[in-house]
Amino acid sequence: MSNLKPEYGNEKLARLRKVLLHNPVESLASVNLSNYKYHLFNNVPKVDQYHKEHEQYAQLLKAHDIEVLELRNFVRRTKDLLAKLPNLAYLNDIAVVTSKGVILSKMCPGTRAGEEVVVKEVLNNLSIPIFHEFRDDDEFEGCMAFSPKTLIIVDTERLKTSTIESFFQKALEIFEEVIYVKTPQERRFMHADMIINRISEQLGVYFPSAFLQTFLITKQKRVEINVREFFAERNIELIELNDVEQQNWGCSFVTLEPKIIIHYDIALNNQTKKRLRQRGVDVIEFHPQALLAGGGSLRCLTLRLWRA
Numbered sequence: 001m002s003n004l005k006p007e008y009g010n011e012k013l014a015r016l017r018k019v020l021l022h023n024p025v026e027s028l029a030s031v032n033l034s035n036y037k038y039h040l041f042n043n044v045p046k047v048d049q050y051h052k053e054h055e056q057y058a059q060l061l062k063a064h065d066i067e068v069l070e071l072r073n074f075v076r077r078t079k080d081l082l083a084k085l086p087n088l089a090y091l092n093d094i095a096v097v098t099s100k101g102v103i104l105s106k107m108c109p110g111t112r113a114g115e116e117v118v119v120k121e122v123l124n125n126l127s128i129p130i131f132h133e134f135r136d137d138d139e140f141e142g143c144m145a146f147s148p149k150t151l152i153i154v155d156t157e158r159l160k161t162s163t164i165e166s167f168f169q170k171a172l173e174i175f176e177e178v179i180y181v182k183t184p185q186e187r188r189f190m191h192a193d194m195i196i197n198r199i200s201e202q203l204g205v206y207f208p209s210a211f212l213q214t215f216l217i218t219k220q221k222r223v224e225i226n227v228r229e230f231f232a233e234r235n236i237e238l239i240e241l242n243d244v245e246q247q248n249w250g251c252s253f254v255t256l257e258p259k260i261i262i263h264y265d266i267a268l269n270n271q272t273k274k275r276l277r278q279r280g281v282d283v284i285e286f287h288p289q290a291l292l293a294g295g296g297s298l299r300c301l302t303l304r305l306w307r308a
């Protein structure tokens with residue numbers, strides 16, 4: 001019997017130790033001029049360049065001492081699905097790994113449906129338990145473990161309100177509170193990381209106008225809150241991003257450890273970079289070209305498995 005602590009869980013903002021990536025070599029070439037919109041790409045990807053950049057990103061993570069697991073090495077039974085799922089690369093949306101187990105998404109009907117079947121097999125093969133799975137008629141493309149206490153669920157076009165409602169009680173078994181955000185149903189706000197993210201215990205970024213209505217939900221109550229005031233009361237400063245930064249995935253980065261983030265070099269403007277520097281934040285920059293066709297950030301490509 002081992003008394004080692006399990007090596008999974010990502011809600012505590014410690015150093016990132018282990019991630020899962022998937023360079024979509026089996027599927028990317030099937031995205032073409034006649035189907036790229038169906039496949040939720042912004043345009044047709046330059047396949048070789050996309051793979052190259054994906055590999056460069058994996059190397060960047062390794063250079064920072066992060067263990068990088070390749071999804072295909074943990075897939076057997078669901079192997080045939082890899083060729084059919086070009087968005088499987090966007091692993092962030094398919095699962096949230098907490099130290100109490102995984103919240104496994106239920107991807108929307110269409111090109112992303114079934115991604116969770118593959119990821120479930122992988123998690124199983126990695127001996128990471130599932131905390132929650134949704135029903136067949138649910139839609140839930142991820143949420144954000146903001147801290148060990150706080151789960152953020154953003155009601156985007158990729159989540160069904162009824163699915164979210166039915167999940168609150170379960171979420172409150174492992175989080176003290178859920179922050180529930182109503183956001184415009186537009187592609188630019190498709191997942192939680194498009195509107196908010198954390199950099200350290202005391203600092204984050206957000207895009208204010210995406211927060212149409214925000215609620216704090218606990219076992220005892222549900223109250224409407226003002227996000228900025230709410231976080232300010234807890235001494236968490238949220239830096240505002242502008243419209244262009246938000247559309248360039250400004251909120252969607254990988255926090256390597258508190259105050260060090262890995263981000264697209266095109267995402268933040270100089271003023272924001274300066275603000276971050278003034279607060280002691282280091283930005284490790286990565287230049288994307290072909291990756292942009294997929295409509296996702298480096299964070300979207302990364303299933304954070306373990307922080308410690």
Ligand SMILES: NC(=[NH2+])NCCC[C@H](N)C(=O)O
Pocket residue numbers: 039040041087090092093112190191192193194252294295296297299300
């Ligand atoms: N967390 C994210 N912002 N993910 C981006 C996912 C991109 C993907 N092509 C989609 O539209 O579903």
